[in-house]
Amino acid sequence: MKFSERLHTKLQPIWRKNHSHPFVVEMGKGTLAEEKFRFFMVQDYLYLIEYAKLFAIGAAKAEDVETMGRFASLLDSTMNEEMALHRQYAKQFGITEKELEEAEPSPTTLAYTHYMLHVGQNGGLSELLAALLPCAWSYWEIGRELAAVPGAADHPLYGEWIRMYSSEEFAQTAQWCIDLLDDVTGDASELTLQKLEKIFLNTTRFEYLFWDMAYNEAMWPMDE
Numbered sequence: 001m002k003f004s005e006r007l008h009t010k011l012q013p014i015w016r017k018n019h020s021h022p023f024v025v026e027m028g029k030g031t032l033a034e035e036k037f038r039f040f041m042v043q044d045y046l047y048l049i050e051y052a053k054l055f056a057i058g059a060a061k062a063e064d065v066e067t068m069g070r071f072a073s074l075l076d077s078t079m080n081e082e083m084a085l086h087r088q089y090a091k092q093f094g095i096t097e098k099e100l101e102e103a104e105p106s107p108t109t110l111a112y113t114h115y116m117l118h119v120g121q122n123g124g125l126s127e128l129l130a131a132l133l134p135c136a137w138s139y140w141e142i143g144r145e146l147a148a149v150p151g152a153a154d155h156p157l158y159g160e161w162i163r164m165y166s167s168e169e170f171a172q173t174a175q176w177c178i179d180l181l182d183d184v185t186g187d188a189s190e191l192t193l194q195k196l197e198k199i200f201l202n203t204t205r206f207e208y209l210f211w212d213m214a215y216n217e218a219m220w221p222m223d224e
């Protein structure tokens with residue numbers, strides 16, 4: 001069994017909870033409160049600034065030129081395509097790019113991005129991929145599931161988001177990360193696979209926390 005299949009099977013219970021989080025479900029139904037989506041967009045922009053750095057680290061850790069080039073193009077598409085979607089939504093919400101970049105990260109955004117970057121900087125390529133994969137893979141799956149909801153992809157606010165994450169281009173990104181993780185773990189020991197599983201589990205859990213943080217618009221409770 002490929003390592004990605006093992007991960008996907010084993011973590012289905014959490015994966016399902018992520019996909020059935022009210023934020024995701026309400027986006028599909030078009031009933032999600034606009035302020036929650038606005039909050040998500042700003043935090044997700046801050047998240048993506050840090051997430052994109054993982055691709056730069058991946059390029060530095062790549063062992064061949066083709067993989068290095070692929071990481072470089074993922075860095076480019078995250079910054080200039082995925083984040084362009086956020087900049088476009090921000091404009092619609094009357095938020096300038098400067099305000100977007102200078103927004104305050106929530107505790108969950110800080111914890112998630114710092115964990116991923118810690119793993120990416122201190123581990124090898126397989127640790128880095130295990131950390132970033134739930135991000136690419138779960139959004140791809142969520143995008144596809146929401147696109148299958150009648151009318152969801154045409155929603156005036158959430159349709160654009162659904163179309164981006166259910167696109168063929170985004171699917172290719174996720175698939176490339178899955179294939180590379182399978183490749184680099186081909187002859188890994190059971191002990192190594194268990195360590196990687198833990199990293200994948202942690203960022204899968206962070207994905208849930210991120211939806212929850214956005215749904216509750218949760219910043220620092222002691223500041224309120």
Ligand SMILES: Cc1ncc(CN)c(N)n1
Nearest residue numbers: 044047048135136139210
């Ligand atoms: C929190 C989070 N996770 C995943 C993705 C998809 N790149 C995202 N934009 N934001």
